[in-house]
Amino acid sequence: MLLWCYEGLVPKLLFPEAGELSILSSLGWFEGKEQIMVQLLGLAEIGFGLLTAYWHRKKWTIRHLPMASRCKRQLVKDRTNRRSSN
Secondary structure (H helix, E strand, O other), X not given: OHHHHHHHXXXXXHOHHHOHHHHHHHHOOOOOOXXXXXXXXXXXXXXXXXXXXXXXXXXXXXXXXXXXXXXXXXXXXXXHHHHHHO
16 A cells, blocks of 8 residues: 555656656657656556555455455356356
8 A cells, every 4th residue: 555655656756767757758658748647647556555545444345345256256157157058
């Protein structure tokens, strides 16, 4: 959680010249807008870290995430059963 905040703040917002900008420049996806994209990615990482810290050990996530995992496993199981029966 704190690592996401650190990775969003230090290499992307405070010191983007250290490598993040060169990585985005070499991709060529955001020509001329690399600085803005690095800042947006940094803010997104900080937001993800804060959300993770907020939801960490909340009753809702503990109760519902395993249920979602069971639903996904059941869907995969149903798909493989349909493929094998056809």
